[in-house]
Amino acid sequence: MLKSAVLSLVFLFLAVVAAGYTGSFFDATWAPWCLAIGTCGALMSMMALGAIRRGKIAPVLRWVFAGMFLFCAGCFCVALAIPPNEGAGGPLLFNFPLRSTIVLLGVAIVPILVMPFAWALTFDSSMLSEDDLVRLREAQTEMARANMGSK
């Protein structure tokens, strides 16, 4: 059920990206918004798809993926919404133009600070524990034996 929902989200966000590219052929003003929201959504929903184990996603990862989608897409949307002001004397944030800093924070700096730790801290419980590996190898050995026996 959860996997079907996440797969639907992946497809939906990819369709939004496709809509963005279609809109670019007509110079549609909404095309960049579709690309921004669709790409961020597709990335995060695919990560969520990869994180599903036995029909569940670790609760902390749900928050990470949903939060990172809102943050990344939000930063893009803010940069698209704020009028350009990168001329002489324009506003700076961390010594760099405001809108550009928002984008850099949103899709590069914050993700690089969050994602590796979300991955590492949930790895044992949600990705591959020592027990998982032992069980997998035992099951594979059993299957190989059964296959040999059937031949």
Place this chain on the structure above:
Amino acid sequence: MPAFFPLLQASLPRMTQPLIVAIALVYFAIVAVIATWATRKTKTERDFFVAGAGVGLWTLAIAKMAASLSGFSFVGGPGLVYTIGLAGVFIILPGALSNALGAWVLAKKLRLLGEARGLLTVPAAIGARYRSPAAQGLAAVGILIAVIGYMATNLLALGIVIDAIFGTGLVAGIWIGTGIILAYSVAGGILAGIYTDVFQGSIMALSSLLVVAFALKVGGGLHHISDTIMAADTKFLGPWGSAGPITALSYFFVFSMGSLGQPNVIHKFYMLKDPRQLKWYLLLMSIALLCGQLIYIAIGIAMKALVVSGATAPLAKADQATPTFLLHFAPVVVAGLVFSGVAAAIMATVNSFMNAGAAALTLDIPMALGKKLDNELRWGRITTVILAIIAAGVAQISGTLVAFLGIFGWGMFASTIAPALAIGLNWDGATRAGAIASICSGLVLTLAGGTLAYFKIITLPKGVDVSALSLITSLLVFFIVSWLTRENAPAELDADIKLVMET
């Protein structure tokens, strides 16, 4: 890295200064020593194609970084940023997210699948997932086509660098560079490649960090650089640069989602000795990639500030941003190190592509045809030589065709491999028909669309590239055809593969 802006246009200034030549010679000597050591350990086809699946985490992370970054990151990329501003950064900007995507979607599953089936290639994983030699063969054909173009582009770039440092002439530079890479790629395969990658990746990261420090110093700090550029060019430092949001966001889509289909990078998951070491993979990989990529942004922006402030003349060609900065604004020892880093980046990438192409010819395509070669190690070596000679020949004689071949390299990998592999390994409802349809649509759209766009028979909107259109199409085709043929899915998934997918 992308072949969107190959180094073909680069005509580097002569750098035949004694210290630069000496550093380059030391670099090549160290590569030779490491390669000789690793070559002695290459005994089987498993050593040749997946480094004996005995690589540690640090080695994996640095080697993956080295294989990810080509000479484009050191020369073409800074030139692109110098030309279109921050839009050019969107090629590397998705790195943090695309690494995470690769970790959650592919890392564990590919590693465990490789162990369960003794897989040596990326197309083999597609073949195993769908129990389909046809899907494996088609994916291998896509890899083979893309590899030739990619290798030709990179060998031309290496020839340019060798010519600039040693004054050999371009043609000799191409063949000397090809010979050096061939020497260790043929003898030691990916085992020699991966350990030279570690050295090469370290050089790339060190030189990148040094350049960032000098770029900030020369430009008077980030605040001063921002003020200088903003006073002269209102778009350059805007979030979409001077190319606009469609260009920037299209790069973001292609280079994030497309990273799931780069065989030279994802293939390395097979090589990790202990899959539990993946726990800290993402952190190490992110740090390594961040270090290696900083040069990409720093030089482009610093050169723009130096040009608009009148400190240096406007560049005749964008690709001269890196050499001009190094020769005029950095100590010669740093210049020598960075030029060695450029050679390192190119060599690491070419080695990985040689190996991927040789694997496609030696393992995947015969498998698709229902055959198995007798001595895969020997054939791996022979096909490596053949591919390298073809690519070097293309680089030497084909002029602008090499750019044409390189243009769709990234897109071909992405659109033919990413949907079937990345989604397929995480969705037991995916079907063989969906995989084959998406691979075929990626092949046809990238080749046909790339050809039509290159010869200007079709015109795409500004910022939209054939690679992006073929990637999004193949992703959607994969979903739609899998859904239409969903009743076949259970019968196409072997029990051991399902076990890996559910672990």
